[in-house]
Amino acid sequence: MAQLKGWKEIPIGGMILEAGNAVEYLTGGWRAFRPVRGEAACTHCFQCWLFCPDSCILVDAENEKMLGFNLEHCKGCGICAAVCPVNAQVRRKAEQELDRDDPRLCIRIIEEGQAEE
Amino acid sequence: MSTFEALAGNEAVATAMRQIDPDVVAAYPITPQTSTVQKFADFVADGLVTTEFVTVESEHSAMSACVGASAAGARVMTATAANGLALMWEIVYIAASSRLPIVMSLVNRALSGPINIHCDHSDVMGMRDAGWIILFSENGQEAYDNLIQAVRIAEHPDVLLPVAVCQDGFITSHGMERVEIYDDADVKAFVGSYQPQWSLLDLQNPMTYGPLDFYDYYYEHKRQQVAAMEKAPEVILAVAAAFNRQFNRDYGMFESYRLGDAEVAVVVANSAAGTAKVVVDQLREEGLKVGLLKPRVFRPFPAQEMSAALRHVKAVAVMDRAISFGAMNNAGPLFLEIAAALALHGERMPIADYVFGLGGRDILPGEIESVYRDMFRAAESGRVEQMVTYLSVRE
Numbered sequence: 001m002a003q004l005k006g007w008k009e010i011p012i013g014g015m016i017l018e019a020g021n022a023v024e025y026l027t028g029g030w031r032a033f034r035p036v037r038g039e040a041a042c043t044h045c046f047q048c049w050l051f052c053p054d055s056c057i058l059v060d061a062e063n064e065k066m067l068g069f070n071l072e073h074c075k076g077c078g079i080c081a082a083v084c085p086v087n088a089q090v091r092r093k094a095e096q097e098l099d100r101d102d103p104r105l106c107i108r109i110i111e112e113g114q115a116e117e
Numbered sequence: 118m119s120t121f122e123a124l125a126g127n128e129a130v131a132t133a134m135r136q137i138d139p140d141v142v143a144a145y146p147i148t149p150q151t152s153t154v155q156k157f158a159d160f161v162a163d164g165l166v167t168t169e170f171v172t173v174e175s176e177h178s179a180m181s182a183c184v185g186a187s188a189a190g191a192r193v194m195t196a197t198a199a200n201g202l203a204l205m206w207e208i209v210y211i212a213a214s215s216r217l218p219i220v221m222s223l224v225n226r227a228l229s230g231p232i233n234i235h236c237d238h239s240d241v242m243g244m245r246d247a248g249w250i251i252l253f254s255e256n257g258q259e260a261y262d263n264l265i266q267a268v269r270i271a272e273h274p275d276v277l278l279p280v281a282v283c284q285d286g287f288i289t290s291h292g293m294e295r296v297e298i299y300d301d302a303d304v305k306a307f308v309g310s311y312q313p314q315w316s317l318l319d320l321q322n323p324m325t326y327g328p329l330d331f332y333d334y335y336y337e338h339k340r341q342q343v344a345a346m347e348k349a350p351e352v353i354l355a356v357a358a359a360f361n362r363q364f365n366r367d368y369g370m371f372e373s374y375r376l377g378d379a380e381v382a383v384v385v386a387n388s389a390a391g392t393a394k395v396v397v398d399q400l401r402e403e404g405l406k407v408g409l410l411k412p413r414v415f416r417p418f419p420a421q422e423m424s425a426a427l428r429h430v431k432a433v434a435v436m437d438r439a440i441s442f443g444a445m446n447n448a449g450p451l452f453l454e455i456a457a458a459l460a461l462h463g464e465r466m467p468i469a470d471y472v473f474g475l476g477g478r479d480i481l482p483g484e485i486e487s488v489y490r491d492m493f494r495a496a497e498s499g500r501v502e503q504m505v506t507y508l509s510v511r512e
């Protein structure tokens with residue numbers, strides 16, 4: 001972490017006077033759950049990218065590919081998995097309740113520290 | 118040209134608001150503040166102000182709207198009382214800690230329950246640690262004068278804190294008195310235009326108000342609030358001096374009334390100080406050397422100056438229109454602070470607390486006289502008979 005400043009050196013009232021600095025604040029450490037890719041093939045529909053509240057879905061915009069997750073900022077909320085239409089399809093075909101870390105899903109939500117396999 | 122008008126305190130305050138013409142007023146009506154916002158709403162409807170008047174659904178929303186508008190760079194005012202202030206609570210702290218120079222007219226009223234709409238100071242005493250500058254007013258004239266000064270105090274770059282201007286519910290707010298109303302142009306010139314240093318609407322310089330602030334910086338921001346309070350007295354006195362030059366009325370951190378050669382003193386704020394002055398004059402005619410100290414600036418508390426002003430007296434009675442339940446001897450907040458201030462500045466005269474007037478109970482000249490006579494006995498014996506007296510409560 002950068003050197004912390006004294007009370008005379010910082011803007012009053014907690015004001016932040018520069019824009020776009022949320023990227024400097026690494027919130028990944030808050031995470032208790034982690035999104036990982038599963039077996040079902042991604043269709044690159046970008047629904048997860050659209051809904052992620054922390055802009056943590058990494059994409060190749062030019063080639064319209066979903067690439068993975070920015071785990072430095074992802075808080076593990078699981079919205080990406082919840083909105084994933086491939087996940088919905090897998091669940092429907094399975095005809096049974098699937099845990100959210102089921103390997104058959106497209107986006108799985110596993111416990112932090114749990115092995116991905 | 119100033120004019121003399123017969124106005125209730127609330128009307129005087131509304132008139133100050135008309136002259137200040139703030140960018141935004143957000144308020145919810147509550148007795149006994151209602152006639153302030155009612156009168157101000159007339160000014161809005163009549164086109165006498167350019168204010169965006171936000172009629173909200175609660176006081177929590179009123180203070181929230183004030184915070185938002187002030188962060189956007191607007192000059193913002195509100196008015197409330199008692200339970201309305203209590204409902205604002207969460208946002209009252211946010212206004213101060215976000216360093217937003219909001220000005221509030223606070224019409225002092227007893228907090229429920231049981232429900233009561235009349236005067237005491239339990240409402241303002243609850244906000245004493247919230248980080249606001251707090252001014253007391255003896256009468257409608259002072260409520261008017263203080264509100265005008267509050268704008269400049271709040272917006273001063275060295276301060277940037279919200280200011281609450283108190284007046285007593287009904288006694289002052291609805292009591293009609295002679296009030297000198299200054300020329301509109303002079304008041305406008307005195308308050309000037311607000312040039313906010315930061316604004317959420319400044320698209321060229323995007324910034325954030327009120328972000329998450331943890332163990333790494335929250336404490337530093339609290340220290341900054343202390344620094345602003347430390348700067349405030351200098352600004353308050355400078356604004357008072359400018360006000361005196363312009364309008365010929367003298368204000369300080371507190372008023373000393375016939376205190377210079379007094380042997381015993383009473384300390385009492387707001388409207389009861391007016392009654393106490395009558396008692397002082399009567400007792401002086403008897404040859405008794407009595408004086409009065411009337412607090413004006415309660416936050417920041419002028420402990421050192423008050424101790425110096427009381428140094429020579431032989432006994433001090435503080436009169437509190439509120440109780441700090443469970444505090445030392447169940448005393449009132451003003452007593453606790455003045456007793457501590459005197460002791461820490463080495464003054465060891467007897468000091469007693471007289472709680473009075475809760476829920477609008479009248480305080481009569483005879484009762485204040487009895488307090489002075491108690492103090493003469495305390496001065497003679499060197500000790501108070503009772504540390505805290507609940508004046509005129511029935512046994």
